[in-house]
Amino acid sequence: MSHEYEKVDVPSDGEPIEVVDEEADELDIPENPIIPIVHGDGIGKDVGPAAQKVLSAAADATGRNIEWMRVYAGESARERYDENLPEDTVRAIDEFRVAIKGPLTTPVGAGFRSLNVALRQTLDFYANVRPTYYLDGVPSPMKAPEEMNMVSFRENTEDVYAGIEWEAGTDEVEQVRDFVEDDMGFDDVMHEGEIGIGLKPITEKGSKRLVRKAIDYAIEHDRDTVTLVHKGNIMKFTEGQFSEWGMEVAEEEYDDDEVFAAPDSLWETQDEIDIPEDAVMVEERLADAMLQWMQLRTDEFDVLAMPNLNGDYLSDAAGAQIGGLGIAPGANFGDARVLAEPVHGSAPKRAGQDQANPSALILSGELMFDYMGWTDAATLVRDAVEETISSGVVTYDFARNLDDAQKVSTTEFANEVIENIEKLS
Structure with a gap:
């Protein structure tokens, strides 16, 4: 010892x-x-x-x-x-x-x-x-709860859970406000009066190792899909980067017959894409839409990989569906x-x-x-x-x-x- x-x-x-x-x-x-x-x-x-x-x-x-x-x-x-x-x-x-x-x-x-x-x-x-x-x-509460058989991989160390934030009314938050407004040019979104500010770090290392773990799990447990769930259409340089880095893992670190990285156009052209029969398909979905799809198309999802906050919300919502x-x-x-x-x-x-x-x-x-x-x-x-x-x-x-x-x-x-x-x- x-x-x-x-x-x-x-x-x-x-x-x-x-x-x-x-x-x-x-x-x-x-x-x-x-x-x-x-x-x-x-x-x-x-x-x-x-x-x-x-x-x-x-x-x-x-x-x-x-x-x-x-x-x-x-x-x-x-x-x-x-x-x-x-x-x-x-x-x-x-x-x-x-x-x-x-x-x-x-x-x-x-x-x-x-x-x-x-x-x-x-x-x-x-x-x-x-x-x-x-x-x-x-x-x-669901009519067919047995359709749910999903595993959520939630990034556990970064995102807003990193705990980097400053309390309203403190000298520290005013320093951050001054930096954001004066040096970074975001004065149009900083309203007058007291404010609380937090940072949302999403790193390449944290994103890639989480997605890698999810893909490896899917391969080992004969799961068909890994879905990257994010809000990258709005948070382009945090959750958008999570998605980009995750897709890089799928495209660069696995053989084509083992992992298939789905293109953005998949849902319009799915019948025309040749997906290897036994490959794990890695796809993307927006977090807000995913809350619907989990209920409406429950049986279509196997493994989800998500940044920390999305993972908290979505895994709790999934838990409600099974009791x-x-x-x-x-x-x-x-x-x-x-x-x-x-x-x-x-x-x-x-x-x-x-x-x-x-x-x-x-x-x-x-x-x-x-x-x-x-x-x-x-x-x-x-x-x-x-x-x-x-x-x-x-x-x-x-x-x-x-x-x-x-x-x-x-x-x-x-x-x-x-x-x-x-x-x-």
């Missing part, structure tokens, strides 16, 4: 995950890996242990064993370290490469805009990945590293009541297993969760929208999923 851990124990029976080739995203996964876990704040106290049990059961059922390394962030870290994001936690996730966490709440005055964003930026988890698919039995964010899994990918986490928040009013739905965190573990190459364990987790829900055994959030449902606690739901893992394995 490269780090001496102060207040956490490293499992003595487990083996660390090793990096084979960081650029190629290749890890050496032992059969008994050490995996750090943060249970989380609020309902994380309930769903964290529940998900841990389920994921252990899936690993056991496929002949493996996870050695969990409990680490801390948020409220649990304040109790243990008197700080929100201790070095032990950052180092553990960095050193052991594969980790999972529940939801975190960033307290007022914590020194972070978001603990989640801080972890992503500190360890360069540059792709926020959110699979959106329908599970039989989940109540949904809400309470069921939505997610993970953060870097180079040869993954931090799985659910999309939902910490819901502190429900904390400690053993009522919350652990499905999103459990299914985030499925995504973690898939990243590790444990596809059999990943499939087992997803099938067992779906079998549990489709049988009518659900937590309160689903029970209130279903007829004849059997409402169970967080713990009881996890136990039912484990029973289904044993039946399906």
